Amino acid sequence: xxxxxxxxxxxxxxxxxxxxxxxxxxxxxxxxxxxxxxxxxxxxxxxxxxxxxxxxxxxxxxxxxxxxxxxxxxxxxxxxxxxxxxxxxxxxxx
Numbered sequence: 001x002x003x004x005x006x007x008x009x010x011x012x013x014x015x016x017x018x019x020x021x022x023x024x025x026x027x028x029x030x031x032x033x034x035x036x037x038x039x040x041x042x043x044x045x046x047x048x049x050x051x052x053x054x055x056x057x058x059x060x061x062x063x064x065x066x067x068x069x070x071x072x073x074x075x076x077x078x079x080x081x082x083x084x085x086x087x088x089x090x091x092x093x094x
Contacts, residue, residue, distance in 0.1 A: 004029045009068045010039065014078055018087045020044040022071055044071070046079045049091040057092050 011023040021043050028036035044067070047059040064072050 002029075002031055009070055012071060012074050014074065017083045018046050018079060020071065020074055020078065022067075044075065046075075046084050046087050047091070049088065057088070059088055059091070 006027045006029065008025055008027065009022060010025040013021040013023075015021065021041060024040050024042075026038050026040070027034055044062055044064070047061055049057060049059045052058050062075075064075055067075075
């Protein structure tokens, strides 16, 4: 009996002009047959936005280095300069 585990990006959705929702599945196989599948979702936006101690907004770009190539490709296409500017404006308005 051989047990293996595989993690795969199952689905990538976009919302608003900048949010990317990623569904990642962890699949367990026994002798090549799938016996278990669990899903995890996470959301990505272009920046981590916060105010510094002086009250000025700081927008730190999201690090995509740990994301799959397909997720990075969607971010590259979606996160245009216009979308990034809109995101910053929305964050600063809240």
